[in-house]
Amino acid sequence: MILEEEAHGHGFLFVPVVVGAGAACWFSLPQDPAFLPFFVAFLACTIIAAITRHQFGMARIIPVAAALFLGGMMLAELETWRQSTVVLDSPVTTELTGVVERREIDANGRWRYLVRVGRTANPEIRRPPERVSLLARARHESAETGETISGRVRISPPSGPALPGLNDFAFSSYFDGIGAVGFFYGVPNKEAGPALPRAWIAEFESGLFDLRSAIASHIRETVPGDAGAFAAAIVTDERRAISKETTEALRLSGLAHIVAISGLNMALAAGIFFVGVRTVLSFFPGFAQAYPVKKIAAAGALLMATAYYLISGFGVSAERAYIMMAVMLVAVFFDRPSISLRNVALSALIIIAVSPSEILGPSFQMSFAATAALVAGYALWKNRSKKHDPEPLQIRHPVVTPVLASWKFIAGILATTLIGSTSTAIFSVEHFHRIATYGGLAANLAAMPIISFVVMPAGLVGMLLVPFGLDAPFLKLMGLGLEAVISIARHVAAWGGDAGIGRQHPWFLPVSTAGFLLLTLLRSRLRLVGIPLVAAALLFSWHERSKPLPDILVSEDGTMIALIGREGIATNRTRPPDFIYGQWKRALLLGDPIKPDVSSARDKPPDGKPEERRELTQAEIETARSRIRQVPAGHFVCEPRVFCGVKTSGGTIIASVEDSRYAGAACDAAHIIIAPRARFDHCRSGALMINGNALRKTGALEISLHGAADIRQWTIRPAMAGHDRPWSRHRHYDWRNKMFASALPEQLRQLINGNGG
Template sequence: MDLRLARIARQVPALLAQEAAYGHAFLFVPVLIGAGAITWFSLPQDPAFWPLLVAFLIFSGVAMVVRHGTGSLRLLPCGLALFVGGMLLADTETRRLDTTILDTPVTTNVTGVVERRESDAQGRWRYIVRLQKTTKPELSRAPQRVSLLARGRHDPAALGDTIAGRVRISPPSGPALPGLNDFAFSSYFDGVGAVGFFYGAPELLPQQADSAQAWDSIESRLFDLRSTIGDRIRATVAGDAGAFAAAIVTDERRAISQETTEALRLAGLAHIIAISGLNMALAAGIFFVGVRTVLSLFPGFAQTYSIKKIAAFGALVMVTAYYMISGFGVSAERAYIMMAVILVAVLFDRQSLSLRNVALSALIIIAISPSEILGPSFQMSFAATAALIAGYEAWQRRRITPEAGPQKTSHRMVTSVSKAGRFVAGIIMTSLIGSVSTAMFSVEHFHRIATYGLAANLAAMPLISFIVMPAGLVAMLFMPFGLDAPFLKLMAMGLEGVIEIARYVAAWGGDVGVGRQHAWFLGLAGLGFVLLTLLRTRLRLIGLPFIAVALFLSWQAGRLSQPDILVSEDGTTVALLGPDGVATNRNRVPGFIYDQWRRALLLGDPVKPDMLPRGAEPTKRDGRFIELTGPEIEAARAGMREAPGNRFLCTSRAWCAARSGKGALIVAVEDGRYAGVACDVADIVIAPRARFDNCRSGALMFNGDILRKTGALEIALNNTADMEAWRIHTAMVGKDRGWNRHRHYNWRGRSFDTILPEPLQQIISDSGG
C-alpha cells in the first residue's frame, strides 16, 4: 500500500503538468474567485476591508514574482490572490448597493415612482416602487424601493407614473428555519427593502419631476416595452398557455396559475419558465441556423463572405434584443453572457462550445454580481452547462481513435434510422447529464428530487425545440408589423402540450423529499463535481471521495433527531413535533412557512388545535387596552394548565397551549394581555405582542423584539423538562450583515441593539450556550 501511494504521489506533478498543458488552469479562476465570494457572504459579520486589500496586494505581488518558477507551489499565491479577490468583489457589491431594509412591519402612506410592474393569474398588479416619501408615520429608515401588491380594481399604473396610497409593508422574510433560504439576502441585492400591499387601489398622481439618471430612463423604457409585449401576448392567447408564452419571452411569470406552476415543478420542467441558458441557446441556435441556411441559397454571396460569421453576428444582435426585453433577470443575464461569449468566439474563429467559454462567462457574472453565486439558478445553470460540455468532449475523444477508418456507405433508410436513434440518444443523455449534475443543488436548496424529470423532459423538449421556440422567435420578428398572432397561437399550442405533459407526469407522484442537508453537504459535493468536470486526467477521480463523503453526510442528516418545537420568525405560528404528528396553534397554517418546514423536516399534514369558545369583546377602547378581569385571568390560567399532550388547546384570538411529552408547557399568546398569565403557568411563552422581555417566574419568553433578533427557532427539549438541558437553535443570532442588520434596529431609540435577555443566552446554541 505504501509503495502504491508513493507511486501515485510521484505521478501527481506529471499529471498537473498535463492539466496545465491542456489549459485547464484557467477553468479554476472563477472557481477560486467564487469560493472567496461565498466565504465572504457566509461570515457572521462584515470582515474589515483594508486587511483584505493588503492581503490581495501581497499575494498578487508574490504571484507575479514566482510566475516563471517551476513546481506546483508557484500556483499557491495566485490561488490565494484570486480567493481574496472574490472576497473583495463581494464586499464591493454590498457597499455599492447599500439597500436599506425596513426594520419592522408598519402601516403608512407612501408616494413613489413605478419602476416595474407585473400582473398575476388573478389580474392583480405587483409594483416595484421607488419611494419618494412616507407619511403617517414618516419612517426614519425608509427603504429605497418596495414591492407592493395592488388587489383593488384600478387602471394599471404605467412605468414612470407616480402613485400613492395607504400600505402595509414588512421586511422581506428571513429563513423559515435555521439554515434555510434567507429571502432578505436576495431582496437586498435586488434593491428592494420591503414587501407589502395597498389598502384599496393606489392613487395615480400628476407627473412629477424625477431626478432619474439617463440609464434609469432607458431602463424604464425597456421595462415599458417588456410590459407591452407581455400584455400583447396574453391578449392574443388566453389562459396559462398565453401566460407561459409571455414568461418565455419577457420573464413575467406571475400570470401563470399556481396549479400549472406546481405541475411544472413536480415534473421537473420548471426550468422552461425562466429565461435561462436553454431558452437563449434555442433562440440563438434557431436564428443562427436559419440565417445561415438562407444565405447559403446564394452561392456567390456564400463564397465571397463568411456566412457563418454573419449568422453569428445576427444571432448576437438577436439575443441582445432578447435580453433587453427580458427584464434583466438573473437567469437571463447569465444566459446572455454565456451565449454572447460563444457567439463572439465564432466571430474570432475560436471553438464556441468549450469549458473555457463557460469559465469566462462565469467569471464575468461573478465580477459583476458576486452575490448570484449563492443562488440555485446560477449554480444549477453552470453545473448543467459544464457537465454537458465535459461529457460532449469526453464522448468526442472516445470517438476519435487512430484505428478509425472511413465510414461505410449505408442504405438511406438505415442512415435515417441511425440519425433518428442518435437524436433520441442525444436527448436522453442530455437530460440525464443535466438532471444528475443539478441534483445536489436541488437537494440542498429545495430538499427534493423530481425523479420523473427525465421522462418529462424527453417528452417536452421536442415541443420546445421544434414548435415553441421557433414560433416564438418568428412572432417576435413579425410583431412590429402586426403579423405575430398566428405564430403566437402556434407557440401556445406547443406550450399547451408541455402543460399537459407536466400535469400527467406530476400525477405520478415522483417528487421525493430528502429533507434538510448537512452544512457541509453542498460544499463537499460541489468540490467533487468541479474536480470531476474540469479536470481531464486521472486527477479528476479525486473528486469521487468528496462526493462519497457528501452522500454519507446526507444520509447522516436524515438520521438526526428532530427538534421538539418550531417557531416562525414572527411568533404567530408554532408547531409541536410529537409521536402523533405535528400539532400547530393555527387552524389555517400559512402555506409559505409550513411548506418550508414540511420539505426541510419531512413533516406530514398539521394537526389542528382544539378550540375553546371566547366572546368577541374588544381588546381596546378609545385607543387604550382594556385590562382583563379577575375571572378572565383565572379562566385563562385554568385553561392553559389543562392543555393536552402533543396537541394545542386554543381560545380564539387569545392564546394556545400545549404540553410536550415530557411535561413542558408551551403557550403561544396572540392577545398580548394574556402574556403575564402565560408566564405564571408556562415553561415557554411565545408572545409577539408582549410588552416585556422576561417572565418573573423564570419561564422562557419570546416577544416580538426578541424574535426579530433571533429569527425562526428550533427548540430541542432533549426528553426532559429541565430547562438547563434544553437547546435552542436560531436563524439569526450572531449574524450582523447588511441584509439582516435591520433586525437589530430600535426605531424608538433609533439605535442598533443585538443584546438578548440573559436566560436565553444560556441555552441558545448559536450564542455559545
C-alpha cells in the first residue's frame, strides 16, 4: 500500500506535515536545545537519504522523514533567532516616547497604536521592548503613522496561559515582535520636529498601512454602523471597529470566519475577478482564439489578489490565503490543475518555511484542515462521477431546470459546510474548548449565498471604482448584504450557540491530527489507519473529562482566586475579568461565579487624602488574624484593598492578600496565602506562601488538595514552571539585580514536583 501511495505521488503531501511536526516539536520543548547536534544529525540524515534515494519502501522513507523533521526544528530555531523580541519583564508605569508604526480604531472610537519605542523615563526601563501595543482611551485627534507620540503609560508583559495547557499569548506576541501591551493615561502627545529617518521598506510599509486605514475609514463613512465595520474588516482586516455584540453573535453562529481575510474571502475575490475577466474577453472571439484567455484572466486575478493582500495589513490569515491563491493561479500558467492537494501542500510548506511558529496557531490549523478536506472531498466526488456517469435528465422544463440548479447550489453549500465544520472540529475543541452545533450549519447555509452573490461582488466592484468616486452605490449594497448576515448571526446565536467540550488531554491534538491527515491525504486502504487514531483521540478526550477538577485556581498575577466546591465556584472578585474567567469557564466547564461578601470600605481620613503607609499596630494584626480564621466555607469574605478569605469544606483556609502589610497575619491564620506584593516567600508557620515573584515564574496555578489538610498531600500544577524559552524568559528576569533567576521557593517547588511540601 505504501508503494501504491508513492505511485500516486502522495509522498509530497506529507513533506509539510513532517516539517511542521519538527517545528511544533521544537516549540514545545521546555528548554532551548543545542543547535549543533541537531544540525549534525540533519546532515547525516540528508546524506543517508541521498544514498538511498533509489531504494523503495521504508529504507528510503525513514531517512527522508528524519531529515525533514530535523529541518523543521532548525527552521523553528532560525525564526526564533530572527525575531529576538525583547519582552517586558514586569508591569510598569513610565513615560514613553516612540514612533507610530500602525494604528486601528475600535467600536468605541478608541485608537490602538503599535509604537516603536524610542525612550522611557521616570522610571527608565532597563530592558525596554522594541515595540508596544498601546490603547488611547481618551478622545483625541489620532496620530498618523510615522509620527512621534509620548505620554504616561501603563505597560505589562503579554499574558501567559490562563490555566495550564491553555493558549500562551506571549508566544504569539513574541513572533509578532510585540514586547508589551498597555494603555495611555490621558491623551498621547504629538512630538514636534522632523520624523525620524527610516529605511525604504519601512516607508513603503507605512504607506500601505496609511492606505489601508484610509480605505477602512472611507468604507465606514459610506456604510455606517456594524455593517460598515464588517465591510471594512472584509476588505482591510481592521476588525476592532465591529461591536462586541456582533462579534459574539458571529462567533456563536459559526460565521466568524467571514470576518477575517481568509481563504474564503480571497478565493471569492480572485474567483469573481477571474471569471469576470475571462467572460469579458470571451466576447471577442478573435482575441480569445489568438491568446490564452484563461492565463490572462489568471494573471489579472493574481494581480488583484496581490493588491488585496497589500491592503490587508499582512495578517496571518491573509498571508496564508494569498500564498494558497497564488500557488493555485500560478498553476494555471503551467497548465496544471489549480485545485489539488499538491498545491495545498506546497502552500503549507511555503508558510512553514517562512513562519514555522504559525503551525501552532488555530488559524493555520483550521484553515489548512478545511482546505485539505474540501479538496480531498472534491477529488473523491470527481472520481466517483467518472466511474458512475449520471444519466441525463429527460425532463427539460423552464421551471424544473432552475429548481434543480438551485438544489445543486444548496447541496454544494451544505456539503461544503459539513466538510469544513467537521474537519475543523478537532482544532476548535482543542483551542476554544467548544464545538459548533447545528446552528452553524443553518447560519452558513443562509449567509453564504449572500456573501457569494451580493457582498463580495459588490465589494470588489466598489473597490475598483473608488479611484473614480463611483463606489458608494456598490459599497452600500455590500452593507445591505452584511446587515442581512448580521441579522442571521444574531438570530442563530439566540438558539444557544456552540456546545462546551472543555480542556483536552495533551495527546488529543497530535493523535487526532495524525488520524485526520491519514484519512484526508491517503488514497489506498492505508488511510483507514486514521480511524483507530481518531478513536484513540476521543478516548484521550474522555479521560481528561473524567479527571476531578482542581480545588483552587490562581491567576498568573495573583489578583483573582477561585475555589471550586460542591456549591459551585467562588471567586474573590465581585466582577471577575472576563478575559481570565471566560477562559477558566470554557476550559473547565464552570458556571457563573459566586460573588464575595464585601465589607464596607474603611473610613478615609477627614481631608480625603489617602492614608499614609505605616506600620500596623498589634491590635490591627490581631483583628486581621481573627477575621481570617473566621471566614466562612464556600464563598469569599473580603475587606476592600486589604484581603479576602475563604474556607474549603475540609477546613483549609485560603487568604488572598492585597495589602502586603497583612501578609504576616495571613501566614499565622491561613493555610494558603496568595500575596502578589509580599516581599517574603515562605511563612514561619509552615503555611504555603505564593507571592508575585513566584507567580511570575510559575504562571497560573491549579491547586488540588485531594481532600487532605496535610500540605504534603497537596499537588500544584503550574502553567509555566520549568519553561525557559525566549518567549517566556522575561518571567525570570530580576530587574533589581539585573539577572535571570528561575529558582522557586523550596516548598512550592516540591508541591509542583509532587514531592509534598
